[in-house]
Amino acid sequence: MNNTGPASGYQTYDEPSGPDHSARNQAAARRTALTICTIADVAAGVLGLWIVLYLLDANQSNPFVEFVRGTANWLSGWAQDIFTMDTEGLRVILNYGLPAVIYLLIGHGIAARINRA
Numbered sequence: 001m002n003n004t005g006p007a008s009g010y011q012t013y014d015e016p017s018g019p020d021h022s023a024r025n026q027a028a029a030r031r032t033a034l035t036i037c038t039i040a041d042v043a044a045g046v047l048g049l050w051i052v053l054y055l056l057d058a059n060q061s062n063p064f065v066e067f068v069r070g071t072a073n074w075l076s077g078w079a080q081d082i083f084t085m086d087t088e089g090l091r092v093i094l095n096y097g098l099p100a101v102i103y104l105l106i107g108h109g110i111a112a113r114i115n116r117a
Contacts, residue, residue, distance in 0.1 A: 029115060032114055037111045040103045040106065041104070041107070043107075044100040046075060047097070048100055050068050050071075050096055051093055075099060075103075079096075080095055
């Protein structure tokens, strides 16, 4: 017998360990990064939509407007009343725009980090 390995049935470190998993891991990382970007974009989009609907004086009793307002309030609950302005429109822009920008920066930053790894 000419087996130079450590023991029969065990693999040495210099032998490949079966199929290449790096391509599959890269694809999974890209999908994860895309999912994170999509979630951040949707959150920022809902906040931006609420800003537009508010500034255009949309009908507050419309079910779609109520849904957007409720979702925007939930997404920006941590940032409500950071800015207290006398001008209501400016207050809405700042209190809902800041979370939108933060969601975009954090979401795309995490996605870029995942794609680099």
